[in-house]
Amino acid sequence: MKRRSFIKATGLAAVGTAITPNNLLANNFPKKKPFTIILGSGFSGLxxxxxxxxxxxxYVILEARKRTGGRVFTYNMNGLTCELGAEWIGKSHTELQKLNNDSQLTMLDHTFETRLYFDEKYMEPSEWSYDETINKFKASLELMKAGTTKTLAPLDKLDYWRYLQQIGMSEKNIELRELIDSTDFGESIRHVSAYVALGEYAFSSEKNEMDYWTRGGNTNMINELVKNAGEDKIKLEHQVTVVSQNKKKIKVTCSNGATFEGDRVICCLPTFAMSKIKWEPGFSSSKRDALDQLQYCRIVKTSMLFSERFWKDESFDMMTDTLGHYFFHSSKLQESQQGILTSYAIGDKAYVLSKMPKEKKMKELAHCLQPIFGDVKPMMNDLISYYWGSDVHTQGAYAIYDTSQWFGQRSELIEKSGNIYFAGEHLAEWQGFMEGAFVSGMDAAKAVIKS
Ligand SMILES: Cc1cc2nc3c(=O)[nH]c(=O)nc-3n(C[C@H](O)[C@H](O)[C@H](O)COP(=O)(O)OP(=O)(O)OC[C@H]3O[C@@H](n4cnc5c(N)ncnc54)[C@H](O)[C@@H]3O)c2cc1C
Structure with a gap:
C-alpha cells in the first residue's frame, strides 16, 4: 500500500516506538504475558x-455506550439498511476486505455517479467537469507520490484551500473542490492541512475509497469482531473515568464504580473522551495541549425513506450547494420498491440541519431535491438523522488535521505514556477511516506484544 509507506516515511506512524523515559517502565515487568485493558469497542479497540x-x-474491553462499534452505526428503516456513521470501504482498505472475506460477509458495490446541482443548475455526470487548471492539481498529486518527508513536510504549514490558490487553480475549480472535498474532511478545506489532503488524494482509489459496503450493514463487521474477541470480555456501560499507573500496574476506574487492574492499557478513545478522563500521573503538557487542540469535524447524516426510487439510477448521488450538501442512494442494491436517500452535510450546514425538528428537516431536504425531481415530500415516509457534532463521546465525526497539526499534534498524541498505548482513527495512516482505526488498534497491540 503506497500510502502506508509514504506516511511511514514521516517517521510518526510507528505506534509505541517513541523513545521516552517512560518506556523504561516496561522493563520492570516480569516476563509473563501482560494483561491488557482496552478502552473503547470501536474498530480500533476490536x-x-x-x-x-x-x-x-x-484482555478486557471497557465500553461506555450500551452498544459496541462506536462510530459504526447501522440503522434499519422498514427492511432497508442505512448507515448513520461510517459508510464506505475503500478498494485500498485491505484489512477490512480480508475481514469481510474471512467472516463470509458480502461486500456490495457502493460506488456512485455524481450529479451536480450548482448555481441553481442541475447537471448529469457527463455534463460537468473541472476546467483545465485541474491539471495543476493532478501534477501536485504526482509530486506527492514522488516526494520525501523532507520535501513534503512544509505542505503541512499550508491549508489545502490556500494551496489550491497558490498552484493556480481557477476560482471555479476551487469552489467545486471546496464543495466536494469538504465532504471528505467534514469541514471547509480552509481548515485542512495541504499535506493531509494531498496525501489522501494521491494514494486513494479512483472513487476516493468510496467503493464498497458490507451487505446488511457495517455493524456486521463489528459483530464478527465482537464474536472473535469474546462477548464476555467486553464490558458495556463501563465509562472509564480514571486511569492510574505506577511502575507495576495500571488501575482503571469506571463511572459505575467498577475497577480493573492490568499491566498495559490500549486507549482507543477519541481525544474528547480522553480529555474527560483523569490520568495519573498526568500527561506531559504538550500531550495535554494536543488533546485540546485537535478538532473533530461536524457531520449530520439524514436518511430519508421514500415510497419509490424516483431517482431511477441505483448509482445516484448528487453534490449540491444547498443545505443537504451531498445526497446518495443508501439502499443501492437492496431489493425493495422503497428506497433510502441520505443527505450528508458538513460543518455549519450540519449544525443548522441538526437544529431542525424532524418535520422541518423533511421539508428542507425535499426542497433541496425539488429543482430536480419536483415535489418529493409526499413520497417521504420517514426520516432519521444523527448529528455527530454533539455526540456525547466524540463531539464530532472524525479528526480534522489543521495546518501544522499532522507533524505537530499527531506526533504528541501517538506517543505512548508509560504503559499506556494509543490507537484510534485520529492516529491512523488511513485517518478518518474504519480501516485506519482497525489497523491502528492492531498496531498498538503489536507494540504491547513486543514490549
Ligand atoms: C458520519 C461519519 C461518516 C464516516 N464515514 C466513513 C466512511 O465512509 N468510511 C470509513 O472507513 N470511515 C468512515 N467514518 C470514520 C469511522 O467511523 C471511524 O474512523 C472509525 O469507526 C473510528 O473507530 P475508533 O475505534 O477509532 O473510534 P470509535 O468508533 O469512536 O470507538 C471509540 C469507542 O470508545 C467509547 N468510549 C468513549 N469514551 C469512553 C470512555 N470514557 N470509556 C469507555 N469507552 C469510551 C465510544 O463509545 C466508542 O465506542 C465515518 C465516521 C462518521 C462519524
Whole structure:
C-alpha cells in the first residue's frame, strides 16, 4: 500500500516506538504475558483485541455506550439498511476486505455517479467537469507520490484551500473542490492541512475509497469482531473515568464504580473522551495541549425513506450547494420498491440541519431535491438523522488535521505514556477511516506484544 509507506516515511506512524523515559517502565515487568485493558469497542479497540487474542494475550474491553462499534452505526428503516456513521470501504482498505472475506460477509458495490446541482443548475455526470487548471492539481498529486518527508513536510504549514490558490487553480475549480472535498474532511478545506489532503488524494482509489459496503450493514463487521474477541470480555456501560499507573500496574476506574487492574492499557478513545478522563500521573503538557487542540469535524447524516426510487439510477448521488450538501442512494442494491436517500452535510450546514425538528428537516431536504425531481415530500415516509457534532463521546465525526497539526499534534498524541498505548482513527495512516482505526488498534497491540 503506497500510502502506508509514504506516511511511514514521516517517521510518526510507528505506534509505541517513541523513545521516552517512560518506556523504561516496561522493563520492570516480569516476563509473563501482560494483561491488557482496552478502552473503547470501536474498530480500533476490536482490532487491538483481535491481535492480542491471536498472540494468546488476555484482555478486557471497557465500553461506555450500551452498544459496541462506536462510530459504526447501522440503522434499519422498514427492511432497508442505512448507515448513520461510517459508510464506505475503500478498494485500498485491505484489512477490512480480508475481514469481510474471512467472516463470509458480502461486500456490495457502493460506488456512485455524481450529479451536480450548482448555481441553481442541475447537471448529469457527463455534463460537468473541472476546467483545465485541474491539471495543476493532478501534477501536485504526482509530486506527492514522488516526494520525501523532507520535501513534503512544509505542505503541512499550508491549508489545502490556500494551496489550491497558490498552484493556480481557477476560482471555479476551487469552489467545486471546496464543495466536494469538504465532504471528505467534514469541514471547509480552509481548515485542512495541504499535506493531509494531498496525501489522501494521491494514494486513494479512483472513487476516493468510496467503493464498497458490507451487505446488511457495517455493524456486521463489528459483530464478527465482537464474536472473535469474546462477548464476555467486553464490558458495556463501563465509562472509564480514571486511569492510574505506577511502575507495576495500571488501575482503571469506571463511572459505575467498577475497577480493573492490568499491566498495559490500549486507549482507543477519541481525544474528547480522553480529555474527560483523569490520568495519573498526568500527561506531559504538550500531550495535554494536543488533546485540546485537535478538532473533530461536524457531520449530520439524514436518511430519508421514500415510497419509490424516483431517482431511477441505483448509482445516484448528487453534490449540491444547498443545505443537504451531498445526497446518495443508501439502499443501492437492496431489493425493495422503497428506497433510502441520505443527505450528508458538513460543518455549519450540519449544525443548522441538526437544529431542525424532524418535520422541518423533511421539508428542507425535499426542497433541496425539488429543482430536480419536483415535489418529493409526499413520497417521504420517514426520516432519521444523527448529528455527530454533539455526540456525547466524540463531539464530532472524525479528526480534522489543521495546518501544522499532522507533524505537530499527531506526533504528541501517538506517543505512548508509560504503559499506556494509543490507537484510534485520529492516529491512523488511513485517518478518518474504519480501516485506519482497525489497523491502528492492531498496531498498538503489536507494540504491547513486543514490549
Ligand atoms: C458520519 C461519519 C461518516 C464516516 N464515514 C466513513 C466512511 O465512509 N468510511 C470509513 O472507513 N470511515 C468512515 N467514518 C470514520 C469511522 O467511523 C471511524 O474512523 C472509525 O469507526 C473510528 O473507530 P475508533 O475505534 O477509532 O473510534 P470509535 O468508533 O469512536 O470507538 C471509540 C469507542 O470508545 C467509547 N468510549 C468513549 N469514551 C469512553 C470512555 N470514557 N470509556 C469507555 N469507552 C469510551 C465510544 O463509545 C466508542 O465506542 C465515518 C465516521 C462518521 C462519524
Amino acid at each position: 482490532g487491538a483485541a483481535k491481535q492480542l487474542k491471536e498472540a494468546g494475550y488476555d
